[in-house]
Amino acid sequence: MIALFWYLMAAMRTGRNILAVGGNPSAARYAGISIERTEFLVYVLSGAAAGLVGYLWTARFAIAYTQAAEGREFAIIAACVIGGVSIAGGRGTVIGAVLGAGFITIIDTALPFLRISPFAQTAILGAVILIAVAANAWTERKPGRQILRRDDASASQDSHSHGSAT
Template identity: 55%
Template sequence: MLKLIGVRRGLPHEVGLGLLTLLLLALVTIAFPRFLVIDNLKSLVDDTALLIMLAVGEMFVLLTRGVDLSVAANAALTGMVVALFNAHYPGAGILPVLVIAIVMGAALGLFNGLLVWKVRIPSIVVTLGTLSVYRGCVYLVSGGAWVNSGQMSPFFLSFVRFPILGISVLSWIGLLVAVLAWLFLRYTVSGRNLYAAGNNPNAAGYAGIDVGRMQCLAFVLSGAIAGLAGYLWVARFAVAYTDVASGFELQVIAACVIGGVSITGGVGGVVGVVIGGLFLGIIKNALPVVGISPFFQMAVSGFVITVAVILNAGSYRKNHGRKILERAEASS
């Protein structure tokens, strides 16, 4: 007799995290009603949009059992390049800027991806290296100088701020990226194959899915999004310099992990990542409102991240049963 399948199914991670996020929002609002004023929310969404975009890109890489530490450096380099482009060709309009940002980001991602796919270097080593290289290149292309708002054209700066239905273009782009990523992962063959490749590389091989190619694709997507985010970042803060978004890659990975993306691949989704990003964003924006010194922000978010990864690891263990003799990861 075939065993009856288990009937108990826990709530999806996204629901629990979403409720927690709402609870957090509610608590902060009850204590400090002025947190929920429109201006504050707008800036929260703007701040979080960048984090969410980068985290969605990072998620692609995590899904295929890799990690991309170079996203922030990629954003800084691309941001600097488009800022310099704008300074030299102030009349070029927004379209070339967006194209350059996306193409260049994708190219930087492709470089990572090819090293992982063709040369078979572990992704953490590759991106540890390119993190330094890309960051150093920002200095090389800029000569160490800052590109200030004075050197940027009005369209370059105002594009991200332009409100549509009361919400800035920056936030709309963040939303668009998340929606496209969701559609891509849900409805395209490549998107589904990303999950399959990360979930069981061995079985993926049998099903004719090239795992290395999928990893490379993930890096290209992550790079393209990072490039776009680079322009948005530089335009939003109206300045480009070498240390833009320095260390931000860790927050990006944290948003993914909190959002339920498994570091061991194949599990996670856009919805979770978006909520994970919002969760971190709310904490970051609520602290000053609640009256906690900005210097406590990092400690609190560090604490939250640490707790979240413990819980995430716990639920992972529960789902996968206790494995005493964990199999060594099959090298694909």
């Protein structure tokens, strides 16, 4: 599955379209990419992957328990962000997400062996997630100043000029 999704995202036009729609849907539409079709494809692929994972989870534990992975959503998002996937969309790689998942798995596996309490494990995982999200937000900052920023002097000057025109 990793190889299949890596090939889809790195070597096929469909993968570039998905990144374009995730990064800037307006620009993607101007580039001729069908937003609706791309989003539909992403939902289909996501549903198919979730179905396969559910099937494999059930096969592994030999029971279909609806709340088996409850609470893992946060760790999955953290794994993706740690792997370089942008929360805002349009950036990330399959390999990065896999490496992020490996990192979270190592933390989840190592902490009980270190005899750290479950409460502290949750706190450590939360701290890792906060650091990853902060790093993601910091790297996505736009450098430089805003082009359309108005300072107080020009705003007051504009209000005086508009008052004399009427």
